[in-house]
Amino acid sequence: MLASRVRRACSLRSVEMLHLRRLSTVNDRTPPSAAPDASSPAGPPPVRVAITETAGRGVFTTRSIGSGELIHSAEPVVCHPSVDDLPAVCYSCLKALDGSEDRRTAAGVAFCGERCMGRSKGSFEVEMGIDFSAYHDYCRSHGLKYPLLVKRLACMVLAGETRVECLDVLQPAYLPMGMIVQIEEEFALLKRAFKAAGLMDERIAFLTKNWYTGILSRIRINAFRVEIIGRSYESLLSMAAASVEAETAVGNAVYMLPSFYNHDCDPNTHIIWLESAVARLKALREIQPGEELRICYIDASLGRDARRALLYQGFGFQCNCPRCLSGD
């Protein structure tokens, strides 16, 4: 019963490779403040990032939160549609396109409206000037999604839409040797695409293997699989829990504040996407002031051994949540 409730409620984070090892230290850079974004409820989010006793940094409430309350929302730092969904969703916000108001481009991808087209204009122009077909083919044939996020970040950096160090504050994953070899192949393909487009060496000087590896290792632990429910928040609140399962993954995204949420196999918070890649963090029960907010990274309906193996292999940690410690 508990398991099925949690399974419906928790978000599934994609596990692209299952060969990670636990990180022995956490990133010790200054945690970010809980700054509001345009789509948050009024006022700053009622949370702060602080050090936990057992799981590095985490997110804590600053006031009591009611069951079902929208705690805050977050715009992605970077997101990218799945290769197969490229023609069907907005290239910028991942919203499903209905064909009526899409701004379809010569490249075959489309934007849901002027706002998305405008805000991604610079990086889109960079991206469209480069032939990424070999890189995309490689990602498709190897079933890889995260390198698409690295490609988009590189284009955003070139367009001046973000900084080279924009994800440095996030915890990186340990990358095993076997994966380094694959990363070298990916990186060589990406760099070749930029060079073939005739970009001056000084413009792509940031595009080193170390940058690529650093970004990819942070994306690996912190990326979310965006599963859009596609209904308004109000209708979601009145829906039976079972309906919440009608989700579709349309792409991947990395956020800032949501990346500091630790995992729990019986979470008090979950993350949902209603129409676009804007993430909504929502309370699953009453939460007391000062309590840590935790989401579920995996399918919590799995048995204890399977959950722990998945978290260890996919995210590199031994889960120390109360449910695991109780033996459930």
Ligand SMILES: C[S@@+](CC[C@H](N)C(=O)[O-])C[C@H]1O[C@@H](n2cnc3c(N)ncnc32)[C@H](O)[C@@H]1O
């Ligand atoms: C997405 S990050 C969460 C934020 C992270 N604690 C930080 O300091 O940036 C995921 C990492 O947090 C730690 N973590 C999250 N949940 C945990 C749990 N239930 N038990 C142990 N470590 C956990 C692990 O090191 C994991 O790789």
